[in-house]
């Protein structure tokens with residue numbers, strides 16, 4: 234197929250920070266960007282050539298966008314697959330409806346991974362209280378209840394503790410109350426994994442099936458939100474190869490086109506379990522923008538436009554720390570402290586409201602000494618805060 238060369242227009246469904254950073258790279262390469270989002274002031278719209286204001290499940294608005302662009306891609310996996318299927322009749326959509334149908338429902342995603350024979354935490358459907366009780370009996374406690382659709386940053390998740398004999402007996406004893414906390418949405422329940430660390434494999438798959446893999450990232454979460462990433466993750470070679478092979482088999486089985494990330498738990502014995510798949514650029518890949526020859530955002534543009542993929546090689550080690558809305562509690566942070574550090578790169582997403590728990594930006598430290606960079610990251614976070 235002929236590639237969409239610079240000068241073409243890329244449509245983006247969803248106007249968050251991932252779309253924004255992709256748009257910045259795309260425009261640098263000479264592409265035009267039109268975004269669909271409920272807000273005309275969303276992070277992506279601020280750096281786009283055009284914006285269609287509409288909800289992500291608004292088929293008419295999405296069609297209106299499709300008629301203005303050459304190819305469509307996504308900022309979020311929560312665009313309904315049925316909407317993508319409609320758009321595919323108008324322009325190429327990458328990744329398409331088929332990929333999203335598998336990913337956007339946690340239950341279908343888990344069945345897909347089981348079908349590939351890839352290890353994951355013990356899980357069971359939890360559509361109602363009876364199913365949850367049966368599921369808990371299977372997966373054991375502690376467990377986590379997760380809504381099937383539209384969760385992110387730990388939203389739509391409830392932890393179920395030890396059980397009748399454990400510390401949180403009242404919560405644990407009442408599955409109905411657990412489901413009510415998810416407002417009755419269909420859920421899955423999974424065993425809490427005693428991981429020693431979390432890693433993610435970010436890779437790109439091109440139109441012809443070619444694959445480029447970024448150095449594996451090690452991720453630390455706080456309150457279910459990504460806090461820091463370091464790359465490359467300090468992993469033995471054989472284990473790195475296993476993690477990569479798992480991610481590649483996911484990308485190939487999906488027939489994915491674009492960047493995607495596979496989040497994994499590593500157990501004490503070295504076993505790797507897949508946590509979840511993100512069919513898009515990923516927070517743990519932000520370090521690639523600055524640290525790698527080709528950032529995940531440029532790579533995604535290349536893949537969806539049918540161009541040769543870029544070199545994913547890291548030119549330096551890197552640490553990324555997320556800037557969460559809580560940091561704004563005492564007023565706008567004192568960014569000069571970040572900008573005074575030579576190896577620091579500041580990224581802010583242009584969000585107008587700094588709500589607690591909301592991802593507002595991140596800092597990447599370009600440094601081969603990960604321990605030193607992590608220490609710098611923490612000290613910067615406390616120095617920029619005015620609280």
Ligand code: ATP
Nearest residue numbers: 354377384385386387388423424425426454457509
């Ligand atoms: P995001 O989209 O930001 O990745 P999410 O809402 O889809 O988040 P998950 O990735 O399912 O959520 O979970 C967020 C984090 O919570 C995980 O990265 C991990 O730290 C923790 N977590 C989730 N499930 C489990 C589990 N089964 N065992 C242990 N920790 C878990």
Ligand code: MG
Nearest residue numbers: 386496508509
């Ligand atoms: Mg996750």
